[in-house]
Amino acid sequence: MATEDIIYDVIVVGAGIEGSATAYQLAKRGQSTLLLEQFPLPHCRGSSHGQTRITRRAYPQAIYSAMMGQSFDEWAILEKESGEKLYRNCGTLVVSPPPMLGLVERGLKVNKAPYRSLTVPELKSEFPNITLPDDYVALYDYQGGILHADKSLIAFQDQFKKYGGTLRDGEQVNDVIPGDIVTLKTTTGNLFKGRNIILALGPYTNNLLAKTGLQLPLKPIRVPVLYWKEKVAGMYSSDKFPCYIDRTGSEGVSIYGLPALEYPGLVKMCLHDGPVVDPNKREVADVSWVRDRMMKYVAQTFPWLDPVPAIEETCIYTNSPDTHLFLDRHPKYENIIIAAGFSGHGFKLAPLVGKILSDLVQGKTPEYDMDWFKISRFDKGGENPSSKL
Ligand SMILES: Cc1cc2nc3c(=O)[nH]c(=O)nc-3n(C[C@H](O)[C@H](O)[C@H](O)COP(=O)(O)OP(=O)(O)OC[C@H]3O[C@@H](n4cnc5c(N)ncnc54)[C@H](O)[C@@H]3O)c2cc1C
CATH class of the missing domain: 3.50.50.60 (FAD/NAD(P)-binding domain)
Structure with a gap:
């Protein structure tokens, strides 16, 4: 036919x-x-494409925390139907100066998502592999984790x-x-x-x-996906380091990371930004400024990572205003x-x-x-x- x-x-x-x-x-x-x-x-x-994505209930808009409640259920159905392990529950840690986390906490509370707050001293004792400014606070989202993309x-x-x-x-x-x-x-x-x-x-x-x-009104942007080598093997494995989001990480732009999983001994840590591109000509964009900002951030925040990226891959966000x-x-x-x-x-x-x-x-x-x-x-x-x- x-x-x-x-x-x-x-x-x-x-x-x-x-x-x-x-x-x-x-x-x-x-x-x-x-x-x-x-x-x-x-x-x-x-x-x-790629091996992993972060999942979480923690969002500054309560509607997404609510939607994620149902989305987690649907992921579980897909796992069951396909017989594939698609989700790894290692938690997601969201860090930021205090005012930025108020809305995230409200969304978690309103939607009865399990979480707890951490002060900097608590953060320092539980996650000695992260160095954050003293005015930071954190929320630990228990349902957060990794999706095998x-x-x-x-x-x-x-x-x-x-x-x-x-x-x-x-x-x-x-x-x-x-x-x-x-x-x-x-x-x-x-x-x-x-x-x-x-x-x-x-x-x-x-x-x-x-x-x-x-x-x-869409802007496709090229996002360099950067992987950083552990100085000591196992320092950022998923039992010591959850998924990570710094909401104001570099000049007010979020930074996110995942434990070493995809490539042995390498942690994925990226800036939530990049240059606007034509998706058919993404290779021509200059991403050196993203790499430079990330090298500075990793050197300051992750003392047990080599502050020069070991692997760089490419992905595209399609941003709305x-x-x-x-x-x-x-x-x-x-x-x-x-x-x-x-x-x-x-x-x-x-x-x-x-x-x-x-x-x-x-x-x-x-x-x-x-x-x-x-x-x-x-x-x-x-x-x-x-x-x-
Ligand atoms: C580096 C990176 C990290 C990310 N991290 C996270 C994360 O931690 N958590 C999270 O939730 N999300 C994350 N995202 C976002 C998430 O991956 C995207 O929102 C999602 O993949 C978008 O999927 P899509 O189907 O809209 O687009 P795409 O995956 O781009 O799919 C669109 C498809 O349409 C096809 N197509 C286009 N035009 C045509 C045509 N004319 N005819 C036929 N086919 C066509 C394309 O070839 C493509 O396959 C991340 C994205 C990137 C790039």
Whole structure:
């Protein structure tokens, strides 16, 4: 049968973690679903590759702490269905000068997430491998830990196929023809038809959205993923060092790290920032300033790490102006739904993103306040939901 003779209930474009989690959820709900990916899988040209991501309940916006409660449950379901260990519970330590942690603590409290506060003397005695300024405080998020990223992506895609979904990689969608039945054209010359379309395109979002007359305020940024060698083996293993977030680490920008796990004796520690790039030409960006800031931070804060990165990899964030997601219908075309702007924190939320987008497809009202994620929130005169903290 020619590809255009099949009409799918839903076509999801983009097999990163958000598109894969959504396709999985839709197939599980009995929707005939096609998942299209431009690159042969697996690939490292988007945002979802690599071995690990941090997960946590600790967020300065209570809505995300609440969403993460449900997301943890969904991760557990995926682990069970796939038989793969995807989550390692080593805790997440969030550190900062005191005023910055008030909102995080409130979100944890309101959502009954298990945590405890630590003063600097407590921090110093429990984590002698971290040196922080004396005016710092910390919160320890007990549910925090590590998600095995590559394994998670494969688990979603495999389970999607088990539920009857069709995955086609090497199919770049280059045109969208709206209608009650939307037609997608790909660079291989194929046509695909669906009653609903979900675009989960990561840093490439605006390239395809242009075909629908829409552009979102998104900035793809290149983030160097830096690994630092332990001076003494085991000083930062997961029994001595949890996942780590310094909310004001370098010139007010967050720094995050994970225990030595992916590469023996190497700790992943990165700046939550980088230069704006075209995702197709990411190599040309200058990231030396990121490396320099991180070398200074590591030298000051982690006395048992060699302050020169041993390995550098590349990933891309797709930042929205307020760092919140876009999970919404296309303003002109009801049956085209967009998931974008994950701003460097979307991995842990993916199972729930999949549920929310599937609800939108099925005409159900998601449980969460969707005003946070509306495309129109930046329209002139509109109230930005960040003000509803
Ligand atoms: C270094 C780094 C560290 C991070 N750490 C964390 C963390 O600790 N915790 C956390 O929760 N999150 C973290 N994140 C963020 C998280 O990884 C991202 O939010 C998430 O991976 C975004 O997934 P996505 O599916 O939106 O994008 P992507 O993974 O980029 O997927 C989009 C896909 O769409 C495909 N595509 C695009 N255009 C087309 C087209 N026209 N046709 C077909 N296919 C197309 C792309 O090829 C790509 O595969 C981190 C990100 C980075 C880069």
